Amino acid sequence: MKLKLYTFLVLISLKSFSQTENSKKDQDSIKKEDLNEVVITASRRSENIMRSPISIEQLKSAEAKKMGSPSIYEALENVKGVQIITPSLGFKVINTRGFANSTNVRFAQLVDGIDNQAPHLGAPIANALSANDLDIDKIEIIPGTAAALYGMNAINGLANIQTKNPFEYQGVSVQQLTGVNHVGNIDRFSPKVYSQFNLRFAKAFHEKFAFKINASTTGGTDWVADDRTDLAPNANASTNLFGADNPAYDEVNGYGNESANRKTLSLNGKNYVVARTGYRETDITDYDIKNYKADIGFYFRPKQGNELSVTYKTALINTIYQRSNRFRLDDYTLNQFAIDYHTPIFQVKAYATTENTGNSYNLRSLAENMDRAYKSDDKWFADYTTAYKNAVTNGATVADAHKIARTQSDQGRFEPGSEAYEAKKNELIDINNWDIGAALRVKSTLVHGEGLINWDKAFVSFFEKIDAKLLSGFDYRTYIIVPDGNYFINPKSATENLTYQKTGAFTQITKDFFNSKLRFGATIRMDKADYFDVKFTPQFTAVYSPKQTINFRASYQNGYRFPSIFEGFSNVNSGGVKRVGGLRIMSDGIFENSYTKASIDKFQAQVNNDINTLGITQAAAIEKNKNTIQKNPYTYLEPEFVKSFEFGFKGMALDRNLFIDADFYYNSYKNFIAQVEASIPNTTDPNGIPTALYSKNTQNRYRLWTNSKSKIYNYGGSLGLKYRIDETFTALTNLTYTKLDRTDDKDGLEDGFNTPEFNVNGTLIANNIWRNLGASATARYQNNFDYVSFLVSGTVPAYWSMDAQINYNFKKTGLTTKLGGTNILNKPYTSILGGPSIGGLYYLSLTWESSKI
Secondary structure (H helix, E strand, O other), X not given: OHHHHXXXXXHHHHHOOOOOOOHHHHHHHHHHHHHOOEEOOOOOOOEEHHHOOOOOEEEEHHHHOOOOOOOHHHHHXXXXXXXXXXXXXXXXXXXXXXXXXXOOOOEEEEEOOEEOXXXXXXXXXXXXXXXXXXXXXXXXXXXXXXXXXXXXXXXXXXXXXXXXXXXXXXXXXXXXXXXXXXXXXXXXXXXXXXXXXXXXXXXXXXXXXXXXXXEEEEEEEOOOOOOOOEOOOXXXXXXXXXXXXXXXXXXXXXXXXXXXXXXXXXXXXXXXXXEOOOEEHHHHOOOEEEEEEEEEEEEEOOOOOOEXXXXXXEEEEEEEEEOOOEEEEEEEXXXXXXXXXXXXXXXXXXXXXXXXXXXOEEHHHHHXXXXXXXXXXXXXXXXXXXXXXXXXXXOOOHHHHHHHHHHHHOXXXXXXOOHHHHHHHHHHOOOOOOOOOOEOOOEEEEEEEEEEEEHHHHOHHHHHHHOEEEEEEEEEEEEEEEOOOOOEOOOOOOOOOEEEEEEEXXXXXXXXXXXXXXXXXXXXXXXXXXXXXXXXXXXXXXXXXXXXXXXXXXXXXXXXXXXXXXXXXXXXXXXXXXXXXXXXXXXXXXXXXXXXXXXXXXXXXXXXXXXXXXXXXXXXXXXXHHHXXXXXXXXXXXXXXXXXXXXXXXXXXXXXXXXXXXXXXXXXXXXXXXXXXXXEEOXXXXXXXXXXXXXXXXXXXXXXXXXXXXXXXXXXXXXXXXXXXXXXXXXXXXXXXXXXXXXXOOXXXXXXXXXXXXXXXXXXXXXXXXXXXXXXXXXXEEOOEEEOOOOOOEEEOOEEEEEEEEEEEEOOOOEEEEEEEEOOOOOOEOOOOOOOOEOOEEEEEXXXXXXXX
């Protein structure tokens, strides 16, 4: 914080040399602009931001450019209530109000009202299919459920990225950002170049026709994920083997040594849990980032207020992606075609998004099958047993005997960097079967249509008399998945595509009272998805505005989330464990006949402990502990559900120099969609079930999508302040508090809250310090928090970081330069367990804009 104070004093000193003209006029203009700012996302119609019935945040492109973040998308981290996690330099995930994860299917992301998700994931791949910085006008964010108006997966929130219309924003814009990361030898790389190029060209012909073209390329070297924390530290506690001596060692970013790759070996009268060696992520993946995207749009205005647009977008993605495992996305492509026609009275829109995972692959499957490619599991564990016994016979200690056994069993293993290794790797990442290969081969399509009608615009006189507004809308969506025989199958037909359809409709009415000082709103939504009954989602809102600068709001709403494609329909064999979608069509009979992995793990540990400490036989230990095993209590998927109460305030004070935005919410959830691991023994004899579940070779193991039985409650609030010190300096700060209140039932199956309790950031922005010189500095802090996932669980450490930039605008030439950096003190931190260590990124950006074409 000393650095920030020093920066502030320097800026104040520089300001004393600046010359300003018409400062009072400019200041009044800025105040008026803020007071009359319009948003469209909160109510799906244009409205004053001060009177929005629910919380809505906004980040304008012009404001983002004044921050240290290299792009407006990354600058969202400075917005009140927003949490960004970083599984990769090329893959950032937005979330609000808790329950974050790397595939955030509870938060929707739109571009001009069009969903830009990857269909089979049900969530966007960061900003891959979105606009580049030159074409973004602003981003509006609803922190909290938006299901009543948007349905689908918007129960945690929604971001709507709004682009520049070519009729209003014409010209040529070019931007080159060149930077460097991996500075200071904080990981295995020396400093690496990071580059981003953006292009925008827009032209209008008369008042009827316009078009625009955008293109963007990004290249660099990703942050490194190399957490070596042991995930099975107590697997051999009964034999006092810990740390480097633990033969079940399973580091976070090491793959191929997970529970499915471990076996209990009886060695010289003791039972030891032993894992195969596996490979570190740094050995098996490519950290190069090469992302490309482009779009073209044609626009036609037959008359004033009416507009037809036809757009096409494409993206090619090469980066790291994380969910239950980490994946390398190679030549992953997304394409989207959209058509939109709107008038003041109605809007109709249709779009289709196609997805092809290209040459992508699963890092865990690659590691474990690389091990198996030179020696099968049975052969490796047999060799280990022989080598261990020989080592003990020759006088080695228990710990040394395990190390000797591993070294001898690993002879012939493919060594990273060798020609043999590269050849085998290339072979495995092209095999679309995770039992023997690693390829991710998914082709899918999303087809969507929707419409809106403003009844108050169609029947103006009637609705003016009753001082009300009425909006109705509908939407229809179909997911089409091409079965690949590994990740997805169609259980009804091996030759037909898999389809999943959803439809919804809503009506919203708002009415003003007391000379428009009080506004009530009510929305009712209906949604229907395949395999589920109709769900109804109400929303009730109230806004009280005694003055233009004072606005109180309150709302209550419900929200549903239907399972995504991979939650409902996945069908993957991986490391001896089959991951199965939670719809009955995929997992019929598994829930009723399986036993939970948690109880099986506990049972196996107790059996091993009794053998090792009591000296009893395996059969006796199994009989003693068999009641530990628990039947699977879960069942087939139902939609998630949330109830949300919210109160808020927006206002201005201190001669309208201080903008205040505060909110408080309380949510209750049920039917959280999560995963449970369970096994079906290969016998129906009740007496033989415990023995079958003691060995992984005599059971079929599953990972099932299901609903948590817990009822979950969370609450929180946020406070945002924006203060104009004078015509040069503006200070922004916000504090977000997010708390998991309690969990009834506590079955431990619900998704982790995965959110820091406190998140605070502050930014000081200076304009025209000297001539056209500007600067800013941002400090950001979040406390430590518990993180739960199937990849890794633990605690994400607290961290604070600083961003800064200086910029200069050469107005005569249209050139703007920006020299800046994120995490400028280069203190590595992680935002997500299993993810990379994030260091400093330093860059120089040159932007040239011309309206003359």
